[in-house]
Amino acid sequence: MTLPYLSSFLSGAGLGASLIIAIGAQNAFVLKQGLKRRHVGLVVVICASIDVLLIGLGIGGMGALISRAPFLLDVIRWAGAIFVFLYGARAFLAAWRGPGHLDASDGETQTALGAASTVLALSLLNPHVYLDTVVLLGGIGARYGWPRNAWFAAGAMCASIVWFTTLGYGARLLQPWFEKDVAWRVLDVIVGCVMWWIAAALVFSH
Incomplete structure (x- = not known):
């Protein structure tokens, strides 16, 4: 890898x-x-693949x-706001019910399809x-021109893969902190x- 490619x-x-x-x-x-060690590999692969x-x-x-079709982003924005709001409400409900929900409603019964759909x-x-x-x-990568834009893209893709892998599998290192219900x-x-x-x-971004 030459210096210009490495820089990109x-x-x-x-x-x-x-x-x-x-x-x-x-x-x-x-x-x-x-932290729950539920379908970690699947979730990591989906997140990294989407970014790539x-x-x-x-x-x-x-x-x-996309920049010429702002209405598409508006549709995604409102759909995303509704989904994220409902997911947040679910998290607050889980906090109110306590960690027992992990064993019954959110732990063993969580399917791979459910985890994939959510992520x-x-x-x-x-x-x-x-x-x-x-x-x-x-837009920034396109300014480099071929083949430096490909190296720029590869760098961004690698950052995504490393981050989600570290976050997903590194979370278990925090497990001792989560031995308490609180x-x-x-x-x-x-x-x-x-x-x-x-x-x-998302709602008030415009």
Whole structure:
């Protein structure tokens, strides 16, 4: 890898990481799945795959198309706000009921399809995902020209893969903190607050 290509790769990785590593609905869900050790691999693969696909589409020029069709983002924005609000309400309900819900309603009975559906909705019903990956990363990466834009995209994709893998599988290191019931209640309250904050931001973003 020559110096210009390495520079492009590191630029993509740095910008990608700065956009991905933030408190959000998707990251909160991945963290909670990691703590519960439920379908972690599936959730990590879905999150990373979505980012890889969207970054690739952005570098390929789809960012310009999305910027010309704001009504699509509006539809996604309202659908995402409703879903995230309901997910937040579910988190608050879990905090009120206590950690027993992990064993009955949210633990063993959670199916792979349920986990996949939830993470897909949290990922794809957030218009900021498209603005960050397709429009922003795609627009900046496109300025590099071939083949440096490919190295830029590869850096951003690697940042996403490393982050979600670390978040999902590294969450178990926090398991000792969650041996007490109150820790799960606090986590659910935090998740609920994050979800409702995101829902409000989506509703009042225009």
